[in-house]
Amino acid sequence: MTGAASWSFSENDFKQIQAHLQGFLRDSSARCALLVDRTGQLVATVGETPHFDPTAFASLTAADFSANDQLAKMIGEAEFASLVHQGEKESMYLADIAKRVILVVLFDQRATLGLVKLKAKAVVENLNKVFEEMFNRVGTGPAQQKGLLEGAEDEIDKLFG
Amino acid sequence: MSMINYASREINCKLVYYGPGLGGKTTNLEHIYGKVSPNTRGKMISLATETERTLFFDFLPVDLGTIRGFKTRFHLYTVPGQVYYNASRKLILKGVDGIVFVADSQLERMEANVESMQNLYDNMAEYGYDLTKIPFVIQYNKRDLPNAAPIKDLQAAINPGWPIEDATQQKATPDAAHPGESLVERVGGEWIGRAPYHEAVAVRGDGVFDTLKAVSKLVLKTLS
Numbered sequence: 001m002t003g004a005a006s007w008s009f010s011e012n013d014f015k016q017i018q019a020h021l022q023g024f025l026r027d028s029s030a031r032c033a034l035l036v037d038r039t040g041q042l043v044a045t046v047g048e049t050p051h052f053d054p055t056a057f058a059s060l061t062a063a064d065f066s067a068n069d070q071l072a073k074m075i076g077e078a079e080f081a082s083l084v085h086q087g088e089k090e091s092m093y094l095a096d097i098a099k100r101v102i103l104v105v106l107f108d109q110r111a112t113l114g115l116v117k118l119k120a121k122a123v124v125e126n127l128n129k130v131f132e133e134m135f136n137r138v139g140t141g142p143a144q145q146k147g148l149l150e151g152a153e154d155e156i157d158k159l160f161g
Numbered sequence: 162m163s164m165i166n167y168a169s170r171e172i173n174c175k176l177v178y179y180g181p182g183l184g185g186k187t188t189n190l191e192h193i194y195g196k197v198s199p200n201t202r203g204k205m206i207s208l209a210t211e212t213e214r215t216l217f218f219d220f221l222p223v224d225l226g227t228i229r230g231f232k233t234r235f236h237l238y239t240v241p242g243q244v245y246y247n248a249s250r251k252l253i254l255k256g257v258d259g260i261v262f263v264a265d266s267q268l269e270r271m272e273a274n275v276e277s278m279q280n281l282y283d284n285m286a287e288y289g290y291d292l293t294k295i296p297f298v299i300q301y302n303k304r305d306l307p308n309a310a311p312i313k314d315l316q317a318a319i320n321p322g323w324p325i326e327d328a329t330q331q332k333a334t335p336d337a338a339h340p341g342e343s344l345v346e347r348v349g350g351e352w353i354g355r356a357p358y359h360e361a362v363a364v365r366g367d368g369v370f371d372t373l374k375a376v377s378k379l380v381l382k383t384l385s
Contacts, residue, residue: 014168039256040220040236041164041173055203059220059236063208067217104258 011135014044021046024123028116030093030100030107035127036061038100040158050106065094065102082120085112093117096130162256165382171232174380175256176206177372179281180263181273182214185302185363189263190221190237192366193373197223199384215241217249225377235377242277253282259380261372262356263363264319266301266309274319293323297377299358300372305365312360322353330354338375 009017021033025047032047034054040062050057056064065083072080082095092104093116103124107116163174165266178186194205201224210215219239224232237319240250265276283293297371301315304379327332331352334345338357357375361368 008165014166037162037164037256039162039164039175040238041175043164043166053204055205055222055234055236056220059222059238061205063217065250066255070248071254130191133372150255 009043013130013134016045017044017127018128020123020130024105024119028105028107028115028119029109029111030105032106034058034104034106035059035097036102036104037122038062038066038102043101047106061094061102061104065096082117093120095120097124098126098134098135101127105129111148163258163380165231169232170230171234172228172384173234173236174258174310175236175238176236176259176261176376176380177253177257178239178261178263179250179254179277180242181265181270181277183244184263184265184270184277185361186239186242186263186349187213187215188363189261189300189302189361189369189372190239192363192369193223193237194221196366196370201226206375214243215239215369216246217241218253225240228381233381235380237373244276247280247284249346251282252286254284254290257290257295258383259376260292260298261376262297262299262319263361264299264301264315266303267306268308268310271310271318274315278319278337293354296376296383297356298376298379299356300361300363300368301358302361302363302368304360304367305362306378316318316355316358320355320358322348322355325352325354337344338371344351 017035020043021108025033030047032045032050034045035043037043040059042058045054068080068083072078079096082093085092090106090108091113093107093113099101103120105116105120144148163172165172178189180186188207192204196306203222206220207215218241221237223235223237225235226233238253240253255344260281282292299320303309303311330345332345333343333347334340335358336344338359342378343353359372359375360367361372363369
């Protein structure tokens with residue numbers, strides 16, 4: 001293996017993911033759901049537009065989840081499949097998807113943690129399926145990205161010129 | 162692990178600045194943050210101790226503009242250089258697309274450089290990544306200091322080269338940035354490859370963008 005494998009998703013995948021998350025938000029009364037890749041990249045946002053910098057938020061989420069993963073191993077657990085950060089008004093619920101992506105749910109007093117957890121269970125199962133299919137597909141055809149960035153060097157030169 | 166989102170037409174790549182403690186990794190990011198237009202970069206996040214030593218990481222997203230209709234975004238991370246933070250250092254390497262090793266040129270930091278490089282190889286290997294096969298650039302920082310070691314000695318200690326067994330890669334490749342030097346060459350009947358390097362004085366910004374440009378190019382080349 002030379003490095004980490006790239007992955008990509010199609011518009012159709014994206015629509016499926018959005019539909020699952022919109023249903024979840026409706027059922028749980030949560031405000032917003034984000035999907036963050038384990039390397040810290042934001043994959044999708046559904047619901048109310050967050051008022052913070054989503055890129056920074058995604059990198060911190062991934063670091064948070066990774067650090068907790070290691071803590072789990074230290075106390076003899078394989079993983080913490082979900083995490084809760086509870087605030088006075090705003091709270092977060094995080095759950096693992098297919099070992100590659102993290103679902104982050106932001107909710108306030110309109111929703112209860114119990115309901116969010118309950119409804120998240122179903123959406124996590126559905127998203128697991130979507131992502132596993134996606135990763136299997138990418139695994140068989142990484143060549144699709146070839147040539148995507150031909151000519152990129154000139155543009156980098158221009159930027160730093 | 163570059164992520165290509167065809168729906169939002171974005172390419173995201175992750176670059177990690179690695180190296181011994183107090184070598185100038187955070188300074189590299191701070192200089193980039195200060196120089197790049199606010200429209201093309203995001204917020205810089207630093208998880209540091211009270212004495213401004215990196216505790217977990219620094220993070221800075223930089224947009225490199227649109228290429229083939231795709232917005233290219235590089236996420237720059239630093240790791241904590243101090244030896245005892247290895248657990249968090251390793252986490253940051255997950256899914257890395259390109260690495261910059263910021264070496265401290267000072268003679269007395271030679272051992273710390275070598276130790277950090279070994280640690281990088283080990284941590285990469287634990288993820289199953291091969292450092293000799295991914296975009297990798299070395300920056301010799303602090304070139305302005307009177308106790309800076311000669312480049313030749315730094316190269317011999319930190320970047321001695323690795324054997325190249327793949328016959329298609331066995332061809333003499335001059336180092337465009339350093340006339341008379343080679344990235345791939347035959348030494349005593351054996352082909353060896355070295356990582357490209359750049360000299361820098363990160364506090365003044367010298368060499369910072371050369372390094373970033375070099376590694377970004379290599380990363381984008383892997384996609385082209």
